[in-house]
Amino acid sequence: MGDVVFRGLDALLRELQVLLDRPRALRHDRKPYDSERTRWHRSRERALPILCLIGDQVDSWVRALDDRLGKAERPAVLYASLDLDKTAAPDPDDGLEPRLLPLLDVLRERLARTPSGHRHRLGFRVFRLVDLLTRLPIRSSRTRDERSATTAVLRSWHRAAATDAEPVKVTALGGVEFSPGAVVRALRYRWWAWFGRERSWLVDQQFAAPRHFGSFVGFAEWLAGPSPREEAREEVKLLLVHAFLQELRWAYGMGSWRFRRGRRTAYALVVLKGVTEENGGWELLRLINDVRNQSTEPDPLLVVATADAAPRWLVGEDRAEPVYRLPSEVGRWARRLPERRQSMHRTARFVVSRMPEDDDGPPSDQDEAAWADVGHPRPKPVPLLIRRVTTRLACLVLVASLLVPAGFWVVPRWVGDCLPGTGIGVSTRLVDSGGRTECVGYSDRAGQVFGTDERLLAAQRAVFEMNETALRLHAEATTRPLVSVVYLSEFTKPDGQLGADDSTTEQLTGLLLLQAEMNRRSDHSTPLLRVVLANAGFEMRHARSLVDLLAPLLAEDPTILGAVGMSRTVEPVEQAITALGDLGVPVIATTLTGVGLTDRSPLYFQVVPDNKREAALVKLHADKEGKKLTVYQPDDVRGDGYLTSLGAEMAKLVDPGAFSRWTDVGTVVPVCGADQIAFYAGRQVDFDRFFDRVLDECGADPPVVVGDDTVARFVAQREKRAKARYSGKSILYVSLGPMTVLNNRSCLPEDGRPVTSLCLGLRDLLDGADVYGPAGRAFGGILRAQPPVWIGERVGLSYDGAGVFLQAAAAVAAAGSGPHRSAVAQELRESACSDPVVTTRNCYEGASGRIDLSRFRDGRDRPLALLRLPDVRDVTRPPDCVLLLNADQFPCP
Numbered sequence: 001m002g003d004v005v006f007r008g009l010d011a012l013l014r015e016l017q018v019l020l021d022r023p024r025a026l027r028h029d030r031k032p033y034d035s036e037r038t039r040w041h042r043s044r045e046r047a048l049p050i051l052c053l054i055g056d057q058v059d060s061w062v063r064a065l066d067d068r069l070g071k072a073e074r075p076a077v078l079y080a081s082l083d084l085d086k087t088a089a090p091d092p093d094d095g096l097e098p099r100l101l102p103l104l105d106v107l108r109e110r111l112a113r114t115p116s117g118h119r120h121r122l123g124f125r126v127f128r129l130v131d132l133l134t135r136l137p138i139r140s141s142r143t144r145d146e147r148s149a150t151t152a153v154l155r156s157w158h159r160a161a162a163t164d165a166e167p168v169k170v171t172a173l174g175g176v177e178f179s180p181g182a183v184v185r186a187l188r189y190r191w192w193a194w195f196g197r198e199r200s201w202l203v204d205q206q207f208a209a210p211r212h213f214g215s216f217v218g219f220a221e222w223l224a225g226p227s228p229r230e231e232a233r234e235e236v237k238l239l240l241v242h243a244f245l246q247e248l249r250w251a252y253g254m255g256s257w258r259f260r261r262g263r264r265t266a267y268a269l270v271v272l273k274g275v276t277e278e279n280g281g282w283e284l285l286r287l288i289n290d291v292r293n294q295s296t297e298p299d300p301l302l303v304v305a306t307a308d309a310a311p312r313w314l315v316g317e318d319r320a321e322p323v324y325r326l327p328s329e330v331g332r333w334a335r336r337l338p339e340r341r342q343s344m345h346r347t348a349r350f351v352v353s354r355m356p357e358d359d360d361g362p363p364s365d366q367d368e369a370a371w372a373d374v375g376h377p378r379p380k381p382v383p384l385l386i387r388r389v390t391t392r393l394a395c396l397v398l399v400a401s402l403l404v405p406a407g408f409w410v411v412p413r414w415v416g417d418c419l420p421g422t423g424i425g426v427s428t429r430l431v432d433s434g435g436r437t438e439c440v441g442y443s444d445r446a447g448q449v450f451g452t453d454e455r456l457l458a459a460q461r462a463v464f465e466m467n468e469t470a471l472r473l474h475a476e477a478t479t480r481p482l483v484s485v486v487y488l489s490e491f492t493k494p495d496g497q498l499g500a501d502d503s504t505t506e507q508l509t510g511l512l513l514l515q516a517e518m519n520r521r522s523d524h525s526t527p528l529l530r531v532v533l534a535n536a537g538f539e540m541r542h543a544r545s546l547v548d549l550l551a552p553l554l555a556e557d558p559t560i561l562g563a564v565g566m567s568r569t570v571e572p573v574e575q576a577i578t579a580l581g582d583l584g585v586p587v588i589a590t591t592l593t594g595v596g597l598t599d600r601s602p603l604y605f606q607v608v609p610d611n612k613r614e615a616a617l618v619k620l621h622a623d624k625e626g627k628k629l630t631v632y633q634p635d636d637v638r639g640d641g642y643l644t645s646l647g648a649e650m651a652k653l654v655d656p657g658a659f660s661r662w663t664d665v666g667t668v669v670p671v672c673g674a675d676q677i678a679f680y681a682g683r684q685v686d687f688d689r690f691f692d693r694v695l696d697e698c699g700a701d702p703p704v705v706v707g708d709d710t711v712a713r714f715v716a717q718r719e720k721r722a723k724a725r726y727s728g729k730s731i732l733y734v735s736l737g738p739m740t741v742l743n744n745r746s747c748l749p750e751d752g753r754p755v756t757s758l759c760l761g762l763r764d765l766l767d768g769a770d771v772y773g774p775a776g777r778a779f780g781g782i783l784r785a786q787p788p789v790w791i792g793e794r795v796g797l798s799y800d801g802a803g804v805f806l807q808a809a810a811a812v813a814a815a816g817s818g819p820h821r822s823a824v825a826q827e828l829r830e831s832a833c834s835d836p837v838v839t840t841r842n843c844y845e846g847a848s849g850r851i852d853l854s855r856f857r858d859g860r861d862r863p864l865a866l867l868r869l870p871d872v873r874d875v876t877r878p879p880d881c882v883l884l885l886n887a888d889q890f891p892c893p
Contacts, residue, residue: 450533
């Protein structure tokens with residue numbers, strides 16, 4: 001069976017589309033007297049009629065319309081259709097009174113669940129709140145506060161509305177159950193009861209005179225009482241209809257500049273079929289008419305009602321005009337509306353039209369084609385500027401314009417793990433270092449680590465874990481001094497460079513072993529050790545600026561007694577020594593050998609001999625072996641105090657012709673022969689290329705290769721020693737901490753011979769002893785994967801560097817005063833091992849030998865040795881002693 005066609009069908013469908021089309025939010029007018037000037041202004045919402053259609057064919061027309069709107073593609077007109085004769089009000093099963101307007105609640109449910117292509121679901125919260133209050137059982141409060149029951153209802157409804165759920169049941173006592181989130185819910189309720197949208201609207205609207213009740217809760221109490229159900233029943237019904245229409249106004253953004261105002265380009269459509277007085281249809285329409293007359297606010301609801309006949313109060317004695325005259329009827333209604341609305345006419349909002357009868361004539365050609373041409377009411381396209389894709393793109397552009405500049409700051413720090421730290425223990429700065437960036441700064445916790453090498457990172461986390469242990473033990477026993485030292489070194493490096501990761505990891509291992517030894521529970525007032533790690537960048541290039549970063553920490557943290565490490569003798573490090581001295585911070589250098597560094601600061605100490613003693617050692621070995629010595633050094637040593645002083649000291653001991661300088665180490669021409677000694681006086685970064693050059697040029701007749709003390713870094717670098725050509729080849733190198741190496745040759749693997757306390761500590765680390773936490777055991781596991789055969793010299797040097805501070809702090813504490821830098825510095829100057837009176841208190845016996853800082857601050861009396869690697873490639877074989885100075889055993893053991 002085809003769709004119904006009648007005369008005026010085209011006019012009816014076209015007028016329906018015109019009424020549904022919503023005016024644009026902004027209207028653009030061109031002034032007729034000036035074609036170049038234009039005017040933009042805000043459009044007014046259109047007043048919508050209540051369109052009543054009567055006649056025999058109206059049901060067929062509604063069925064056809066239902067079928068098309070129900071199958072419309074999204075976005076579609078928000079649409080609901082009710083057959084009032086078949087729509088029965090649901091019986092309340094929630095213990096509440098029957099609804100005053102059951103049809104309105106059914107209509108709410110239909111509109112709320114009807115998809116229309118819009119993201120915002122119609123919640124009808126204010127309508128549901130009024131509906132709930134008017135249905136509550138009449139009761140009186142049994143508490144001192146007469147409004148407690150009403151308040152409980154509002155609390156319950158607000159909690160349910162927060163999730164768009166139906167209101168929960170409320171007991172007669174109005175009790176509120178307590179839960180862990182009760183405080184949060186109470187605060188949210190208070191905010192809603194004072195400033196919520198539902199509260200504000202209910203108090204400000206005109207129906208039922210809400211301001212007469214003094215407060216929102218008072219008005220709610222009146223609605224929930226018996227009076228509205230007896231004396232003001234009609235007024236409450238008007239309030240319900242007003243609340244229903246207000247929800248639609250909010251959903252359509254009426255009276256606002258929100259984007260939904262422009263995105264909802266079609267009004268909502270409601271079709272009520274079979275309207276009679278008995279089913280409540282005409283009553284609902286009259287209420288809508290009265291609300292629209294009194295509220296003066298337009299609403300976005302087009303109501304189409306169908307009936308067999310119009311009541312006399314609506315049309316009087318006149319006969320309704322046929323639908324083919326509907327456009328002119330709507331126009332006449334719009335012109336008369338202002339006057340009729342002001343007089344509160346009971347039919348001011350109605351437009352009545354009848355379906356054509358036999359004497360009205362047949363349908364026209366336009367009517368025959370009406371369903372195909374205009375039978376699918378659809379919203380107009382959303383203007384391009386406010387479409388979601390446009391606004392999202394605009395938001396993205398806006399956010400990008402804000403984030404891109406921030407990204408240039410954040411992303412390099414995020415990638416380089418150099419985001420600003422929180423708290424006094426962390427401070428970082430991303431600095432430019434020769435075309436690349438490095439994260440320079442300090443940290444005392446695992447939230448900020450430096451570098452990329454896994455072993456180095458694991459060592460840092462283990463040290464930081466021990467820091468937490470020290471702080472916890474100090475909190476438990478405040479009589480134990482907390483001693484903090486700053487370890488300055490180089491943790492970062494350019495891509496493709498090995499850097500100093502292995503040697504730095506060795507020194508961190510020494511610090512960790514000392515922490516594990518000291519940070520244990522004890523009945524004595526032994527000090528606890530906390531280590532702050534400070535990164536000065538590749539080759540210590542930013543050591544001086546690092547001191548500026550450290551200055552606030554040093555000023556605020558009195559537990560920091562000094563600095564250890566310092567890595568290498570370069571100009572930035574020498575400047576840092578001076579700056580730390582100016583701040584009153586003692587420095588114990590564990591690897592610096594530059595000459596005259598003690599002149600930089602009276603608070604500077606070093607536990608290794610300087611280059612003067614190193615040069616003398618190499619010359620002594622050449623003389624003892626009766627071999628000719630050639631010194632190989634870079635041509636440009638400017639800014640490198642270590643190479644400058646080493647070259648100057650060697651120049652005092654050998655003829656000028658004994659020097660061979662290079663611009664590129666790959667062009668060195670070594671002097672070959674077994675009677676020759678090739679002394680490498682450069683940095684370890686180029687030593688492997690120098691050694692390769694010697695092997696290439698000399699073949700089977702190489703000289704004895706002797707490396708300076710920086711070659712100890714090469715010894716610690718397994719990757720550089722892994723070349724196949726190094727198998728069976730030997731080298732000598734200067735060791736600044738030979739006693740650590742020589743005294744622990746049998747530490748790993750265990751062979752039953754007596755071992756040092758340092759060795760026992762390393763074994764505990766490898767075995768994952770209880771003193772270590774997860775980070776310490778993880779670091780021990782990494783070491784077990786490639787277990788060291790002997791303990792590297794830098795392990796012992798860093799262990800002793802921090803140990804000297806601990807002993808000095810303990811001595812100051814034993815004298816009755818809390819450890820502070822000036823007292824500790826004075827104690828370091830008095831740590832004499834030659835005076836039997838003070839030896840037992842101040843003389844430090846460490847892993848690298850005895851340390852006596854009272855005589856010489858430059859370490860000139862400390863052990864120094866030449867060690868031999870019998871097989872460079874074999875990292876499991878410990879070095880042998882060739883020549884040892886300043887030790888109890890002489891010559892080598």
